[in-house]
Amino acid sequence: MRILSGIQPSGTMHIGNFLGAVKHWVDSQSPEAYYCVVDLHALTLEIEPSVLREQTADCVASLLAAGLDPEICTLFIQSHVPYHARLSWLLECVASYGELSRMTQFKEKAERQEGYRVGLLTYPVLMAADILLYNAQQVPVGDDQRQHLELTRNIAERFNNRYGEVFTIPEAIQPNAASRVMDLQEPTRKMSKSISSPLGSVYLLDEPSEIEKKIKKAVTDTENEVRFDWETKPGISNLLEIYSSFEGSSPEAIASRYTRYGDLKSDLALLVIESLAPIAERYRELRNDPVALEAVILRGDEKAAEIAGPVYRLASAAMGLI
Secondary structure, X not given: OOEEEEEOOOOOOEHHHXXXXXXXXXXXXXXXXXXXXXXXXXXXXXXXXXXXXXXXXXXXXXXHHHOOOOXXXXXXXXXXXXXXXXXXXXXXXXXXXXXXXOOHHHHHHHHOOOOOOHHHHHHHHHHHHHHHOOXXXXXXXXXXXXXXXXXXXXHHHHHHHHHOOOOOOOEEEXXXXXXXXXXXXXXXXXXXXOOOOOOOOOEXXXXXXXXXXXHHOOXXXXXXXXXOOOOOOHHHHHHHXXXXXXXXXXXXXXXXXXXXXXXXXXXXXXXXXXXXXXXXXXXXXHHOOHHHHHHHXXXXXXXXXXXXXXXXXXXXXXXXXX
């Protein structure tokens, strides 16, 4: 089963990224799994070129440190495979302005910006190109990306109806637990690199003391009953989801072990520290050997291009390009 997923190089990875996506990538990696660092998507917002270069390398190193194995799966950088941008233009000529302007993420982000870039409107089409280039049958997505996956399916079906059967219609898959890790200070909002409070996100490279402080200061409620209940106890439920994703037991089973919030937080902090320590160590090893890291990237780029190139040529020929 061919799988494709991507992640933006937008700064140090937090446990929301890790538990909501990357951990599942690691668990499901195979020769049919393609994972990309989508650096072209990062250009929809203002970013210094030097920062983007650094964050892209950081992201690759973080993914490898988290457990992606280039001997098993294909890990590559989006912009290094030129077919992504080329197919995106073809698909922009199939998509409509109306369906793009109705995308929830576009409307929310456009409201927060003055003079937003055209790429903010059209990047779901680039996302569609990312997916369709690899004939992906399954695409791991969180709640916030489901609308974009539906757009991808619509564009692919429209293209196939107009120009012939070229693209595989992908299906969304979503992990059961911790698909949306919430902010530790505002547990009704998704953990985010850009809008979280300083204590709201735990990063993969945080020092143990910082991890412990953030978890122990996590917002809960005025009760002291450890119960998994998102509706009335979002703070505690978020901590239980995180615990569940690192340990493997159900949130309900974990809740049954505790009668005090403090004990739960202490044990969770220790679990997270122990789980992230080898990832941070491996990350530093990779970043201290840029030649080896570049070799991994080059190999992944070449493997991705071998799959994407023929699909792009089929699509371009179908539309009448010589």
